[in-house]
Amino acid sequence: MIREKEIASTAFYTSEWVAHEPAHTTESARGKLLIASCRSGSHLASRVVQRYRQLLADAGATDEVTHLEDVDFQFSDSETCVRLDSDVNGYDVHLFQSLYDPTAERSVDQNMMAFLIAARAFREWGANHICAILPYLAYARQDKPTRYKREPTTAKLMADLAISAGIDRLVTWAPHTPQIHGFYGSVPVDALEPLPLFIDEFQAFQGRDDVVAVAPDAGAAEFVLHFSHALGLRSAVASKHRPRPEETVISEVAGDLTNARVAIVLDDMISTGGTLYAVIERLVQGHDIQEVYIGVSHNLCMDKALERLLRLHQDYHLRRVLVTDTVPQTPAFLDLPFLSVCSLAERFARVINQVHYNRPVAELIR
16 A cells, blocks of 8 residues: 555656657657646646646656646526637546535536536547546436435436536545446546555554444445554444434444553544534543544535534634645634645646556555
């Protein structure tokens, strides 16, 4: 497993590097590099472009990175349109979009439509390749029908639409389920793994016998088990059920919590925060935990979650919440003194570099 600190030691490819390799030309076989973004994806894409250019400069390269941002807009009747301000024929396009953007009034569906139209625009105007970069993969949770309910597998529908629009690769961060790969068929899916990030961020707790890593439900159990093994910590998993929608009941926390003072709770996302609140309440009241740390891959910045995190901080010993910038964070969350946002710009810049030069990305995604 590659560690977060080791990412910077991996090779960063340039046109000069390609020129000195036998049987290569000075340009990637995929075409010239273009990083593009729809409006809700520009917050992260601009950071990735800045980091990519810095990595090129550090490598002594003269490569150029074309950047097209905010390619979508809406007509007065709310229809979405995409216009490309420069020629994209023959380019290797990496298209960013945040499908969920709490800082704008655009819905998930609007952002998805903008992404699909943008992908089709690049395809119709001659792009060689279109790599979709969707850090937060909306609809991934609809990967199967709820038992005894007549629901579609909407995650598969979204994959079909993206492929039809013209993408030939997908890069995402910590999707809800690994079976997402299967929905995209022959289209490669690079699902970046958050485990190395969390291992590095919580390195200070390594080997401590008073710390326990906690999975808030069975779905996070395997992830937390790998995390606890890497840091030499105990692990536990909460037993959860929902008697009603948006209501969470934790019946028990299974695991060895003897003399544990510190809990690190890891999950894939914070939506309303109900599960995390119920788990932490149980840990503090039932097991006398004195310090709580949270690490999540996606924070959806919902008002209910903000209220719960504030109460956890005030009444239940919450010390720190670590999130990433897969979703644009609202000012209210950024103002929380105990919330840290870890940017994924470095990791996405390096994945783009590997893909652009047809190099393996496996060491960067796990």
